[in-house]
């Protein structure tokens with residue numbers, strides 16, 4: 001995935017990831033480093049592949065059996081766009097620590113120039129930025145399937161079962177310990 005690799009080496013991505021790291025040095029709950037972004041990217045992609053397989057009978061297709069190709073044709077989301085969204089979804093977290101701006105909105109704003117530099121098209125950028133901006137919504141209230149995938153993957157990427165801070169975590173529920181994907 002050459003464009004995704006370019007994101008990981010982009011100077012702004014590296015800068016914002018470092019800012020998140022510095023801001024979360026003493027955080028006892030989940031942190032938002034590059035490992036979290038990659039975990040969310042992988043889980044969101046798996047979720048969308050599984051969803052496509054469940055939905056495929058009602059979706060348009062071209063006759064190919066390759067799920068990743070038909071996923072792109074059916075939802076307009078290529079693997080690189082899904083990974084880009086996952087990797088970048090929390091890139092604005094440090095902004096929220098600095099001035100309380102919702103990090104989903106800050107992240108959407110900060111992601112766009114990175115995506116442009118890395119070769120994503122306007123149409124791809126629109127979908128990725130919308131998905132990032134919706135990643136904190138309840139998964140059944142997003143307007144985009146990518147936003148829904150990110151919102152679900154964001155929870156599923158957490159290892160709540162072995163977390164020593166779950167007793168006081170606002171995110172934690174017993175259901176968060178269930179492995180779903």
Ligand SMILES: [Fe+2]
Nearest residue numbers: 089090103135
């Ligand atoms: Fe987030």
Ligand SMILES: [Fe+2]
Nearest residue numbers: 040089090154
């Ligand atoms: Fe996240």
